[in-house]
Amino acid sequence: MSEKPSTLFVIWALIERDLRTLVKSPFILINRTIFFLIQLFVFAFLVSKLASSLGFNYFEFYSVGAVVSTITSIAFIIGEDLFEEEELGLLDYLLSLPFGHSLFVIGRALGGAVRGLIYVTPMMVLVAYVDGYFSPVGIAGSLLVVFVLATGISGLSITLAMMIRNANRFDIVIALAELATVRVSAAIYPLAYMPKVLQPVAAYSPVTSASDIVRAIFLPGYSAGIYETVVLVLFVAIFFGLGSAFLFRKIEGGRFE
Amino acid sequence: MAGSNKAADVIERDFRVFFADRYMLVIMFINFMIDLGVSGLSLGAMINNLGFSYFLYIAPGANLITATVAAFQSGRDVWRERIIQDTQQYLLTLPVRKNVFAASRLVSGMLRTMVTILPGTIVIALLYRLTFPFFLVGLLIMFVYSGAVAGLSVSAAALANSLELFATVRSTAQVYLSFFSTQFYPSSILPPAVAVVSAFNPMTWAVQSFRALQSGTVDLPLFAPLTGLSLALMAVGFILYRRTMNY
Numbered sequence: 186m187s188e189k190p191s192t193l194f195v196i197w198a199l200i201e202r203d204l205r206t207l208v209k210s211p212f213i214l215i216n217r218t219i220f221f222l223i224q225l226f227v228f229a230f231l232v233s234k235l236a237s238s239l240g241f242n243y244f245e246f247y248s249v250g251a252v253v254s255t256i257t258s259i260a261f262i263i264g265e266d267l268f269e270e271e272e273l274g275l276l277d278y279l280l281s282l283p284f285g286h287s288l289f290v291i292g293r294a295l296g297g298a299v300r301g302l303i304y305v306t307p308m309m310v311l312v313a314y315v316d317g318y319f320s321p322v323g324i325a326g327s328l329l330v331v332f333v334l335a336t337g338i339s340g341l342s343i344t345l346a347m348m349i350r351n352a353n354r355f356d357i358v359i360a361l362a363e364l365a366t367v368r369v370s371a372a373i374y375p376l377a378y379m380p381k382v383l384q385p386v387a388a389y390s391p392v393t394s395a396s397d398i399v400r401a402i403f404l405p406g407y408s409a410g411i412y413e414t415v416v417l418v419l420f421v422a423i424f425f426g427l428g429s430a431f432l433f434r435k436i437e438g439g440r441f442e
Numbered sequence: 443m444a445g446s447n448k449a450a451d452v453i454e455r456d457f458r459v460f461f462a463d464r465y466m467l468v469i470m471f472i473n474f475m476i477d478l479g480v481s482g483l484s485l486g487a488m489i490n491n492l493g494f495s496y497f498l499y500i501a502p503g504a505n506l507i508t509a510t511v512a513a514f515q516s517g518r519d520v521w522r523e524r525i526i527q528d529t530q531q532y533l534l535t536l537p538v539r540k541n542v543f544a545a546s547r548l549v550s551g552m553l554r555t556m557v558t559i560l561p562g563t564i565v566i567a568l569l570y571r572l573t574f575p576f577f578l579v580g581l582l583i584m585f586v587y588s589g590a591v592a593g594l595s596v597s598a599a600a601l602a603n604s605l606e607l608f609a610t611v612r613s614t615a616q617v618y619l620s621f622f623s624t625q626f627y628p629s630s631i632l633p634p635a636v637a638v639v640s641a642f643n644p645m646t647w648a649v650q651s652f653r654a655l656q657s658g659t660v661d662l663p664l665f666a667p668l669t670g671l672s673l674a675l676m677a678v679g680f681i682l683y684r685r686t687m688n689y
Binding site: 368 | 466470480483484488490491526605606617622626631636
């Protein structure tokens with residue numbers, strides 16, 4: 186029998202496989218791009234007209250949130266892929282390949298994040314241009330922030346895919362998770378305008394943290410720092426662990442490692 | 443067995459599938475409440491210079507979007523039978539005429555949608571302080587709208603040969619219904635091109651019909667385009683679904 190493949194090789198193979206899936210899914214790419222452009226140039230444009238009495242430019246605020254919510258929604262697709270693979274019986278084959286389940290979760294979560302990143306890079310550049318921000322280093326930093334967010338969201342999505350058995354329920358739960366993570370955050374409206382009971386929850390949201398950091402980079406008058414970074418990193422760590430644990434339970438029927 | 447009984451059997455089967463997972467109804471209601479209670483209230487707090495409550499203005503839209511999601515769940519069942527479970531051929535061997543079968547699926551999609559949005563419609567009726575007769579008119583608006591989205595969802599189920607394509611059509615329909623309508627903004631501020639597109643959007647007519655109830659009027663001229671669009675979309679759904687039955 187040949188040698189066990191190296192960790193890096195396995196992760197790269199998993200990422201490459203997810204990228205191939207993305208290339209084979211042109212409808213999703215086209216659809217999400219159009220959705221983003223409509224969100225920005227129809228919804229945000231018109232709502233910012235209605236919200237003209239605010240003390241800040243809502244269009245700029247929303248533009249950053251639109252990129253963050255788009256990568257969030259793309260990162261959720263990885264769970265849908267896993268669920269479909271499970272339905273088709275392909276997941277059992279993938280899990281029989283010669284590497285650990287933790288590596289599988291890491292590879293798939295990174296795969297989901299990398300394809301999200303490839304996908305939103307043009308959007309991030311467009312938003313930077315629209316918001317009058319032109320530093321390549323800042324744009325690269327913003328892409329790193331949304332990549333970290335997408336990795337955590339992918340882990341969350343994988344966790345849900347492993348927990349739910351019914352296709353219809355999965356469909357609804359994933360839509361609910363996507364809705365909750367984006368709406369209960371400061372991605373598309375400032376925390377101060379959210380219902381008071383939700384403000385503390387939204388303050389701990391990784392989507393809020395990612396949006397705040399990118400706004401602090403792109404837009405004058407916004408700030409973010411260590412706290413937002415810690416929330417993001419914790420979120421990724423938690424869902425790597427949970428995704429891995431649920432996969433382990435699926436394969437072995439055993440306890441969490 | 444009479445044709446109507448057979449239609450009832452088809453609808454009953456769809457409801458059995460629907461009620462197989464009762465948590466779905468709860469989850470859909472939570473979905474609606476997030477839309478209304480988080481996005482609605484937040485946007486309502488931000489936009490407070492219009493001379494009317496923006497929260498109440500966008501509230502019916504949250505329920506109509508839930509109706510869209512519910513209708514596409516029915517479409518997803520049709521799609522799964524066709525593509526994943528491969529049970530459509532078996533279903534077509536049952537002693538039900540194909541036309542009756544196709545029409546019944548559309549009607550069951552509408553009825554399932556109505557069951558899903560009933561709690562949301564009650565919430566909106568309470569917010570709008572509607573009398574019981576007006577609440578019933580509200581339900582009628584939702585029923586007519588559910589025909590439009592059931593037609594769209596069955597069309598998507600009939601056309602899509604992959605989950606990716608079905609999901610794409612579903613989200614395209616949701617974007618079209620939400621952003622190219624008067625769900626979030628009055629028609630007076632729409633750019634001309636968007637205004638034209640929004641006139642062919644059932645959401646526009648449904649949401650405006652519902653808003654009219656708040657002022658204590660039933661705006662019949664808004665019903666005509668809503669009904670026309672719903673019938674047209676149901677006819678498209680029926681034709682496309684019926685086509686998948688010809689081998």
